[in-house]
């Protein structure tokens with residue numbers, strides 16, 4: 001079986017040098033190993049994703065000289081797959097609805113922080129501070145029937161009790177170094193959101209479902225997702241999915257050392273192309289000379 005790689009951008013902005021680096025690394029690895037490169041459009045966030053960004057992704061990648069397998073998987077066309085995975089986790093008793101709004105959560109965190117520091121996840125966001133997990137069943141039913149919005153959260157403590165000795169095989173390295181067998185610490189993320197009332201999935205859920213369905217064997221992606229791998233490994237084990245290898249790569253930064261954003265003009269592939277920069281120069285700019 002040839003190795004399978006994937007580049008999985010979200011069409012919520014134009015690609016920049018950081019995406020070019022990630023896509024080229026995947027493409028080069030696939031070519032070197034005789035593997036396949038898949039392209040996956042991660043477009044579950046209907047409020048931020050746009051068809052013109054998606055078209056631009058195809059154009060920019062083709063301009064870079066990258067070729068990928070078809071058909072391209074667009075997550076918005078596969079919601080039933082994520083719903084099925086969510087139901088599996090629900091059947092294990094690991095999912096509960098939480099009804100707090102974002103503002104409600106911020107208030108709860110502020111109240112907790114009045115008594116000392118409240119834990120934050122590896123991305124710096126406060127862990128879920130609410131107690132929706134212990135809401136009586138009839139109260140849940142009443143709130144859902146009333147049409148209240150909710151998020152479906154993973155009961156992290158219960159999930160972690162089901163799996164022991166979780167780790168992943170890191171072929172690259174994390175932001176603080178460290179490759180090889182990395183111990184996973186999903187509990188650092190608290191009760192992560194798996195879905196919302198109006199969307200039967202989340203980034204974490206769809207990424208593990210798709211990587212498994214598409215037979216991805218080596219996940220090459222940025223170090224900004226290194227710590228999220230703990231959650232992905234947990235979901236893979238709970239859902240009985242195969243374990244891919246991971247190769248996290250350094251991030252391309254701007255002159256001030258900041259992570260690139262989709263709105264930064266100077267590093268956008270479209271702007272660079274319009275300024276006469278060639279694909280070969282893009283390779284040199286990201287250190288792939």
Ligand code: GLU
Pocket residue numbers: 008009010042207220221222225
């Ligand atoms: N869609 C994610 C992004 O654009 C990448 C997901 C992944 O590589 O796991 O950041």
